Amino acid sequence: MKNSSTSSTLCKPHSSPTEGAAQPADIRRTRASSTGLHHLPSPDELDLAGQNPWGVVGTKILAKALSVDRALLNVWHYRTILPPPMPRKWFRTNTLVFRVDHILAWLGDTREPHEIWRPHLRKIYGDQTNDLSGDEVCRLTAHLVDLLGRGSATPEGINWKDWGFNEYVLSLASTAGVMR
DSSP: OOOHHHHHHHHSTTOOSSTTOOOOSOGGGGTTTSTTGGGOOOTTTOOOTTOOTTSEEEHHHHHHHHTSOHHHHHHHHHTTOSOOOOOGGGBSSSSOEEEHHHHHHHTTOOSOHHHHHHHHHHHHHGGGGTTOOHHHHHHHHHHHHHHHOGGGGOOTTOOBOHHHHHHHHHHHHTOTTOOO
């Protein structure tokens, strides 16, 4: 079952689960005033253990990539410094899970999700992805993830519920047109 309010909330890279909480488009601009944020890598420097840009990561991988303690990620989450995680009800684990493209946007990547995904899709499908619109790239990505199954989007420590994975695929398909 598709919950349109859930999908549309997920597609907005900086929407906050806390009403009225503001978050900068580039968290690195707040480095001078926030403890720990001045060491964050740029989007190009971020190494998320080979995860695709449409994939997901948990706090273990994210903490390693950002060179911070996992407990600090929880503090940042409760202070709404991190981008909003994916809904916990989608998973069987009790960890925060984030879409990679949302993390990249949080670190200052200004590209639309389909612009981030296209180079990786080109490695799979070749140059035929060059002429696809943003909507088509998003639908192609969702179709690819759906075909490859949960294993393709399940890094260490993440366990999807069946319907949660389906909601994730729907959120990928509906990502096109989201302005950052």
